[in-house]
Amino acid sequence: MSIKNTLKSNIKIAMQEKKTEELSVLRMVMAAVLNKEKEKRSKLNKEGEEESKLDEMSELKDEEILDVISSEAKKEKIQLNNTKKVVVRT
Secondary structure (H helix, E strand, O other), X not given: OOHHHHXXXXXXXXXXOOOHHHHHHHHHHHHHHHHHHHXXXXXXXXXXXXXXXXXXXXXXXXXXXXXXXXXXXXXXXXXXXXXXXXXXXX
16 A cells, blocks of 8 residues: 555544544645655646656556655654744744
């Protein structure tokens, strides 16, 4: 099972079990993955790839999805640190 399919499955489970925080994080990650796929599709389209192959070619591989997840985790960590700095100042 691909990471993307695992994410989709975990989103369904979190919805059924009403785990709101987990669901929020999973949705954020899935949105980041979908945005990266759209970005890749746009780039491929500009390069002149065939329309019929764009869907398949723009799907992220598991390694690329892991990169997106890592990037999102770094962003959240930075935002958390910035929030802590603001709270400490007040």
